[in-house]
Amino acid sequence: MNEIRISSPDGAAATISLFGAHLMSWKTADGKERLFLSQRSALDGSAAVRGGVPVIFPQFATRGDGLRHGFARTATWRAVGQGDSWAELALAQSDLPAATFKTWPRAFELRLRFELKGNTLALRYIVRNSGMQDFQWAGALHTYFAVADFAQATLDGARFDGALDEIRPATPVLRLDTGAGTLQLEQQGFSEWVVWNPGAEGAAATADMDDGDFRRFVCIEPARVDKQVLAAGAEWTGHHTISLIP
Numbered sequence: 203m204n205e206i207r208i209s210s211p212d213g214a215a216a217t218i219s220l221f222g223a224h225l226m227s228w229k230t231a232d233g234k235e236r237l238f239l240s241q242r243s244a245l246d247g248s249a250a251v252r253g254g255v256p257v258i259f260p261q262f263a264t265r266g267d268g269l270r271h272g273f274a275r276t277a278t279w280r281a282v283g284q285g286d287s288w289a290e291l292a293l294a295q296s297d298l299p300a301a302t303f304k305t306w307p308r309a310f311e312l313r314l315r316f317e318l319k320g321n322t323l324a325l326r327y328i329v330r331n332s333g334m335q336d337f338q339w340a341g342a343l344h345t346y347f348a349v350a351d352f353a354q355a356t357l358d359g360a361r362f363d364g365a366l367d368e369i370r371p372a373t374p375v376l377r378l379d380t381g382a383g384t385l386q387l388e389q390q391g392f393s394e395w396v397v398w399n400p401g402a403e404g405a406a407a408t409a410d411m412d413d414g415d416f417r418r419f420v421c422i423e424p425a426r427v428d429k430q431v432l433a434a435g436a437e438w439t440g441h442h443t444i445s446l447i448p
């Protein structure tokens with residue numbers, strides 16, 4: 203998979219794949235990897251990457267009759283801008299294979315911008331309706347945070363209680379103690395946080411995950427789980443900003 207690397211002067215670094223505009227790795231300046239990536243994940247473009255930050259569009263999970271979690275995570279995006287510490291990728295309907303376009307025949311453009319500012323990673327997600335008709339879409343930034351031990355990690359001070367798949371209100375700020383530091387998660391523009399971990403049984407039933415992997419991550423996803431209208435010519439912007447805090 204073609205990848206872009208960005209870094210900040212203090213040594214933070216990130217890797218983004220054009221396949222899915224997928225953030226594969228984010229290391230803070232202390233050299234610690236902050237995202238989980240399954241060692242069993244297909245990394246050849248044959249399936250969505252299991253880990254990192256999958257970009258979900260235009261459907262969340264199975265809430266619709268389109269592809270599970272949409273097509274953006276398995277589409278090949280274009281790099282449209284890059285500096286040392288930032289990169290921007292785009293996907294429009296003309297980038298999709300005809301068979302995929304047929305499943306969702308709308309004129310759109312997505313833009314994903316990744317920027318490192320010291321120990322902060324800023325993601326900006328833009329959805330543009332470039333057509334003449336309104337459309338409905340749902341989406342998310344399905345972030346897999348690496349944790350030292352899922353049973354010990356806390357979110358806003360509370361431990362997780364086994365397998366979970368929760369939709370929570372979009373409070374602007376959450377604090378995740380990963381066991382290797384505290385991350386502050388901020389979102390704007392989305393409607394929910396989805397918090398997911400498959401637990402032992404779910405991990406064992408997931409082909410592209412090791413059985414014990416459920417201990418190594420928690421997904422906390424700024425999301426818009428239900429489809430909402432985006433008017434013809436309109437644009438939506440969402441932000442997900444993650445900071446390692448002292």
Ligand SMILES: O=P(O)(O)OC[C@H]1O[C@H](O)[C@H](O)[C@@H](O)[C@@H]1O
Pocket residue numbers: 263270271367396397398421
């Ligand atoms: O296996 P995937 O298609 O990547 O989906 C992984 C998970 O994504 C979200 O977090 C959903 O809330 C879960 O219900 C789903 O299992």
